[in-house]
Amino acid sequence: MSISADERRARILAEVQTLGSVRVVELAERLGIPAVTVRRDVAALADAGAVHRSHGSVSVAGRQDARPTDGPSLGLLVPGVGQYFDEVIAGARVAVAGAGAHLVLAISSYQASADRGQVEQLLKSGVDGLLLAPNWLPSDRLDTQAWVGELAVPTVLVERRPARQSTAAEFDSVSSDHRHGVLLALRHLSSLGRRRIALVARRDTYTAHQVRTGYTDGCALLGLTAEPVIDSGSPHVETEAIADQVAQLPARGIDAVLVHNDQDAIQLLPLLRARGVKVPGDLSVVSYDDVFAALGAPPLTAVAPPKKAVGAEAAELLLRRIRGGAANPALPVRHVQLLPALMVRESCGASIA
Template sequence: MRESAAERHDRLLGLVRERGSARVSELAGRLGVSAVTVRRDVEELAGRGLLDRVHGSVSWPREKGGPAAPAGVGGGLVLGMLAPSATYYFAEVIRGAHEAAARAGARLILRISDYRPEEDQARTEGLLAAGAEGLLVAPGWRRPGDPAAYGDWITSLPVPTVLLERQPVPGSPLDGLDRVCSDHRHGVLLAVRHLMELGHGPPLLMARDDSPTALAVRSGYAEALGVLGVRAPQEVIDSVPAEVHPDRFEAAVQALRAAVASGAATAALIHNDVDAIQVVQRLAELGVRVPRDLALIAYDDEVAALADTPLTAVAPPKHEVGRHATGLLVERLGQERGSDGEAPQRHLTLLPQLRVRASCGA
């Protein structure tokens, strides 16, 4: 994927902020672009007050107390938000944050990491360079080891920071930050319990493993079965995006079909909505009907209601996560500006809801 100018600017600002100053030739080498491109970028960023230029070098504007606030902000707060995506799940989180910022008289600026955790720090440096006085950070972690590999920098940020929809390793430095998260374990328990109350045995789980939500759904499934005192009908079926890995997606659908045909499972929980809709369509082609042959619940509730057979779904409180996180950040910034002592850090966990529709046969 070709890097955009905004992404390159973020990386450039991150390098200069880290070093204090740098030569254009050095920046060109680190960024992997020509010196002409870097000079053009520096000219633009210096014109916005984000960098200083001195004889072939650029420096962070420390003597000015940091970069100038963007035009039109006035006296209101400037909040920065790093999100892994602006679509699907995080679109609603961003919307909630934006609305809460507007109500507080603040301006929200956004950077997207596209689930590339190695780019998170540079994106965040771009937010600071653009004048962000506080940060909402949802790192682009995808694998279990990502918090340790790509998380230490967050604790050294120079402004108040709230983590969004991310659970750091317990006891780690990141665990001491403010955060607002959905309780996905509770959401999974709602789904499993609902299906069993309808008379089904323990449902089968089909899930991805490429995001923090997917990993939380998987661990929540094991915990839910333990709480209810039952065992999984078989191993979790690994799901993948159908458009990226069609062969592996077909294998997952066939595994679910075989479980239904053998009587091993009459119910399933699928993460996420898009996968669930595609699974239902493919199962129908294979002669397995939802909910006649298989009761099904999706996880995320982004587009579940739009399926041919509207899907019952677990709905994490995405909008409220954005709203509450922004409120907490604004409160922290108010404490910094005031004379009162700083309040304890907070971990706010919001509970998902189960939205019952036709796919579970209720």
């Protein structure tokens, strides 16, 4: 059975961290993955700062002998690299480097069961604090968050808000206000005269659930009808089937659609053209994430969460905790939310200055 890119990259990173340095060809043999695929994944990991590659070999980024002797070490757990969290990582790296600290990356492959093991490995490496983007969903039991509340080092949650009744609520958090981001998209489309707006969204990530909730709340606030959500991103849902559903929206009087995320939105555009649906003539399309929405044909209007700012703010907050917050009980716990922006492009039908 094939594995996802995130799972492959998590396995590659774990193997490199174990070996320290290894040739790409040998790494491919050890993991049983084609060398061309390993090279592509290593390139993505290198771009994210997780590994260093040189002359056919790959090694741990920021080896111990290159680590600043006077700066703290921060562990960062993300569910994947290559898309959304690349920019979060980049923001954290800049903040950490500017403070003379050291960042260690772990990847958990969008599987909640992998989170705790990855964190344990970060702690064994000697990190002084943790930046965590765990794989939480609203349907999870509260006890799935309890282990975070038991961590003995300063911890900041990244792009996650813990349940209020969870012990994890006692930790700092920095996240994008995705509900506000959805409201921006709905308000903009409404201002263009689009009064029936559908949502295409996943179910498999924390952000997807925030987008779904934001859609329901935003429609109620703006006096719009919340249409049945078109599910995407599930293994049993084919892209062509999703395109069939979206292509039928104009005939039902629905003239706009918000798609989470960029990848799904960009894949959808040519499929709509093949079905005779014009974007934005028949259907305005707005994407959520703005990782590569501008590369769509037409370029996609997109909600842009402040990904780099989230990473930087979380790292700076953790550094404050490490450098005195733990010894200062008067420093309050902070749950920080940063507002997304709307990047207006051709796909929504608005004129661009």
